[in-house]
Amino acid sequence: MQTLRQIGEALQKAETIAVLSHMRPDGDAIGSAVAVAQVLGKLGKEVTVINQDGVPAALEFLPGASMVKRPIDLKASLQVDVTVILDTASEQRAGDEVWAAFAERGVLVNIDHHISNPAYGDLNYIDAKAPATGEIVFDLIEEMGWPLDEVVRNNIWAGISTDTGSYRYPSTTAHTFEVGAELLQGGVDVGAISQSLYESYPLRRIYVLRDLLKELQISSEGKVASWKLRREVIDRYGVQPSDTEGLIDVIRSVDSVVVAVFFEELEDGKIRVSARSKTPAADVGEICGKFGGGGHQLAAGTRMGGPIDEAAAKFLNSVEQVING
Ligand SMILES: [Mn+2]
Incomplete structure (x- = not known):
């Protein structure tokens, strides 16, 4: 593992840099990638930002978001001195199409906060205590x-x-607030950005929620809550991946619930599983690990084979063993 200074010096030495983050990017994946790309651009570097799925519609409002290209948007193979990969727990999570876009990726710099990250870069800075990769990027800058x-x-x-x-999860530290305070002093408009992030959803999100509520399943005396998003619903409303971001919080926020799980039927028939826990004693990162996924103790995910009802039964069985064991 390197220090932030060593990481920074490696970036300073490079002339051409690619910036990557994980598939199905969230606010941290896009935010940290754009922030790094912007600052490196200001330092005079030639920077390319690629994400396999591009910027979700819900995050297009972010300044600089248009820098992010998909692999198919590239005119030629990438040949760079350094590739920075952000917020991405494993190399595969960047996506095959992203890696196929490279002729030469140079030195791989891995900056992340996922505890399951095996330090797969040539240079690594993994801080599992940081609540967001964005916070590490701030410290680096x-x-x-x-x-x-x-x-x-x-x-x-x-x-x-x-x-x-929004600064509520237990991973939030005093330093997170210090970083936030510095960002505010610099002129971040919290009201505007929060409205864009949390109060600008398309109507179809609420239609999806209506269908999900009909699928609600409660077990272990109310400690486990889950629901399933079926292909039929996705197709009916033209659901985009980012539409369902955060819907799991609806069931997670029930008082008795310790573990909440969201099952989603993907186009290829695989089942995407997102799990949230309220206590490290029910470590969803470990449970997802058993099914080939990973993440944090309180927030993790994996992909399983279908059909959705079978996958859900298997996964929930593992959860219940931990809850009741
Ligand atoms: Mn993150």
């Missing part, structure tokens, strides 16, 4: 004395805000 302009500030704010549930 401050350590190096790099410019913190409006684009950088807003994107780091978006990353921290989304990964901490």
